[in-house]
């Protein structure tokens with residue numbers, strides 16, 4: 068049963084069906100529950116938000132990327148799926164942001180300059196808030212100068228950078244160099260993530276951690292605290 072609803076969320080996300088009023092590429096789905104209704108139903112049935120994210124949203128968006136790659140999908144199709152993913156995250160948000168007593172630390176998260184992908188970043192923000200951190204979401208397309216300024220003025224201890232494009236991942240290196248120049252090296256630890264980057268790239272640019280998903284962000288900060 069649980070697997071069935073997870074599969075339905077994933078399928079409807081791939082089809083770009085946010086709610087039951089939306090038409091899918093597969094017309095047989097018309098009039099059936101969309102991502103919003105299915106996510107609510109899954110939570111009611113006791114499926115965890117973690118399962119919804121890891122087994123439906125993330126693999127669903129990966130499949131959308133593959134369809135775009137192969138020429139089956141175009142940008143409006145990607146956008147429809149992205150909106151469905153955003154709607155699911157809005158429903159999961161209150162379940163992930165549990166009440167916090169004391170902050171575990173100050174974190175800022177940004178998608179780098181010229182990159183507007185924000186689904187992954189938003190997941191990271193929500194999960195870190197839920198894990199007890201004070202998180203400033205700096206948004207998308209954020210310039211290196213603005214990131215450095217925010218780190219300085221807000222007393223940020225952990226900075227998360229997201230890049231989904233090979234053309235924008237180089238901004239991460241630029242940010243690390245600018246932090247260094249501003250005398251913030253060692254004061255702020257940098258975590259990177261996004262489809263364009265890897266552990267290898269993190270090592271190359273001197274980032275403190277690479278995270279393949281939002282859950283790894285929590286463990287990575289935990290590990291950095293021990294160092």
Ligand code: B12
Nearest residue numbers: 128132183184185186187227228229232233260261280281
């Ligand atoms: C949805 C999407 C879009 C949407 C974005 C909507 C939005 N609000 O975000 C739209 C349609 C706008 C879009 C536009 C473009 N896109 Co696009 N997009 C995607 C797609 C299909 C999914 C991305 C996504 O949301 N994934 C789901 C989330 C949950 O995963 P995630 O982002 O990887 O995040 C997780 C982890 O990576 C990690 N993580 C991510 N960031 C961070 C940060 C930190 C600090 C940490 C700790 C962890 C972490 O945790 C996250 C949660 O688990 C990808 C395909 C793919 N496989 O990635 C292409 C993709 C990224 N896009 C691509 C391209 C080419 C473009 C465009 C250039 C297309 C065009 N010609 O205009 C534009 C660029 C716009 C711009 N300037 O940024 C290419 C990039 C190719 C490349 N190598 O550079 C991809 C890979 C598609 C493809 N296969 O060709 N895109």
